[in-house]
Amino acid sequence: MGAVTCLMVTVVGLNAIAAAAGLALSAVAIWVAVDGYKLYPISGVSGKDDIFAGAWIAIFTGFAFFLTCIFGIFAALKRSRALMLVYLIIMFIIFLFESASAITSATNRDYLVGNSNLVKKQMLQYYADSSTQGQQITMTWNNVMTQVQCCGADGPTDWIQYNSTYRQLFGAASLWPLGCCKRQSSNFEVVDPIGCKAGVTSSMFTQGCFQYIESVLSRYTWAVSWYGFSVLMLVFFTLVIAMIYYTQLP
Amino acid sequence: MPDCSIYGNQSVLLLYTEAPTNLNNTVNFTVQPCPVSQSWYLLGNLKNGTTYSMSYKIGNDTSSVLTNTTTNVNDYQQIDTGLRARSGAMVVITVILSLAMVFLLVGIILVFFFFSG
Numbered sequence: 187m188g189a190v191t192c193l194m195v196t197v198v199g200l201n202a203i204a205a206a207a208g209l210a211l212s213a214v215a216i217w218v219a220v221d222g223y224k225l226y227p228i229s230g231v232s233g234k235d236d237i238f239a240g241a242w243i244a245i246f247t248g249f250a251f252f253l254t255c256i257f258g259i260f261a262a263l264k265r266s267r268a269l270m271l272v273y274l275i276i277m278f279i280i281f282l283f284e285s286a287s288a289i290t291s292a293t294n295r296d297y298l299v300g301n302s303n304l305v306k307k308q309m310l311q312y313y314a315d316s317s318t319q320g321q322q323i324t325m326t327w328n329n330v331m332t333q334v335q336c337c338g339a340d341g342p343t344d345w346i347q348y349n350s351t352y353r354q355l356f357g358a359a360s361l362w363p364l365g366c367c368k369r370q371s372s373n374f375e376v377v378d379p380i381g382c383k384a385g386v387t388s389s390m391f392t393q394g395c396f397q398y399i400e401s402v403l404s405r406y407t408w409a410v411s412w413y414g415f416s417v418l419m420l421v422f423f424t425l426v427i428a429m430i431y432y433t434q435l436p
Numbered sequence: 437m438p439d440c441s442i443y444g445n446q447s448v449l450l451l452y453t454e455a456p457t458n459l460n461n462t463v464n465f466t467v468q469p470c471p472v473s474q475s476w477y478l479l480g481n482l483k484n485g486t487t488y489s490m491s492y493k494i495g496n497d498t499s500s501v502l503t504n505t506t507t508n509v510n511d512y513q514q515i516d517t518g519l520r521a522r523s524g525a526m527v528v529i530t531v532i533l534s535l536a537m538v539f540l541l542v543g544i545i546l547v548f549f550f551f552s553g
Contacts, residue, residue: 271548278540285533292526300520310512348512384478408525415529422536429543433551 190265193431197262200424201255207417208251211284214409215244223402224329227322232308234298237403240291240410247284251421254280258424262431270432277425281418288414295407302396306339310350313363320351327395328365336395337366342385344394366390437467437475438492438499444469449493452479454486467494484509 218241229235254276261269298304312323331337338344345353345362352363360383367382367390369375376382381389438448450463465477482488485508492499 274544274547278544281540282537285537289526289530289533292523292529296521296523296526297519300523303515303520304517307512307515307517310515343507346507346509348510348515350512381474384476386476411529412525415533418533418536422540425540426543429547432547 190431190434193427193434194262194265197424197428197431198259200420200427201258201262204417204421204424205252205255205259207420208248208255210248211413211417212245212248212252214413215241215248218406218409219245221406225326225399225402227319227326228305228308228399229294229298229403231312231319231323232298232304234294236290236294237298237407237410240287240294240414241406243283243287244410244414247280247287248417250280251277251284251417255424258428262428265435267432267435270428270435274425274428274432277421277428281421281425284414284418288411288418291407291411291414295403295411299396299400299403302339302394302400305396305399306344306348309339310344310348310352312351314352314355328363330395330398331363331365331391332369334395334398335368335391336393336398337362337391338394339396340394341392342366342390361385362390437472437477438494440468440470440472443467443494446494450477450479450490451493452488452490454483454488482506 219238221238226235226238229237254273257269258273258277261273308323309327312320313327314320314324342362345366353361364376364379364382367376367379368388370377378386378389438446444467446467448465448467450465452461452463453459454461463479468474479490484506487503487505489501489503491501
């Protein structure tokens with residue numbers, strides 16, 4: 187009887203921790219889904235937005251882990267075989283969904299920001315385009331260029347080395363968008379519009395924006411995928427102990 | 437740009453030759469007096485992927501010849517956006533989670549069918 191009680195206490199304890207971890211996963215996934223850095227159009231327009239789809243799944247699976255683990259505590263305390271079996275099966279199903287979320291988030295991140303090609307091509311194709319996607323991409327890039335003080339994906343030379351929608355529309359006036367020019371901090375006017383057009387390095391931003399975009403999307407992915415993975419490892423361990431407990435019940 | 441202390445306020449002829457057609461072009465501008473606020477001149481309307489030889493001529497003085505090539509413009513559609521490489525994180529997560537799913541499934545089946553208390 188002592189061994190079974192010991193197992194029961196372990197199962198109850200692990201379930202309590204897993205419930206808290208599941209609730210935290212749900213909260214972190216909500217943070218990702220809200221997209222505070224406003225970079226969703228970059229993944230949305232490319233059609234590879236599974237980082238955010240994974241976050242939505244994680245919101246529901248995190249909360250489902252929370253509820254099912256509380257049910258598991260109840261089932262363990264009641265020492266009921268039937269309830270423990272129901273608990274194991276439901277936990278396994280939620281485990282499958284959360285695994286899918288973690289794996290697709292990690293894979294999609296590799297597609298999007300493994301190297302700068304996709305972001306660069308999207309910028310050249312859609313910046314200043316008048317379609318809906320073009321407007322979204324233009325707004326996103328304008329925000330990024332102003333906030334992070336950068337130009338182009340790898341640098342301003344992206345605008346020179348490749349043709350682009352922007353160049354077709356405005357190439358005669360300037361080689362790169364006005365967002366690449368340094369602005370005064372007081373009234374937000376461009377410091378040197380003629381110098382910026384000519385490419386004087388002191389009047390424009392010379393670093394690329396890809397590093398910032400990559401770091402934000404990676405941050406989202408690690409929140410959903412690595413944290414989801416660690417919750418799943420805890421749940422795996424809990425389920426193994428719960429299965430052993432189930433075999434010891436009369 | 438020509439030195440402002442020697443050539444300030446003088447008119448400069450910028451001669452640029454396109455290779456290999458050897459088409460000559462000239463542009464006139466005035467050297468700014470010291471102190472200079474704009475230390476560059478923007479030469480516009482050049483063809484891409486072409487080599488140009490440039491030199492200044494002020495009065496009887498001619499500068500040495502500078503040769504440079506304009507960049508070639510690539511089509512952005514040519515940029516390859518295929519999956520370059522899988523990151524280590526993605527491989528680890530996929531492999532370990534797949535193994536965990538299989539172990540759990542096998543475990544639940546074993547426990548349900550073979551351990552009846």
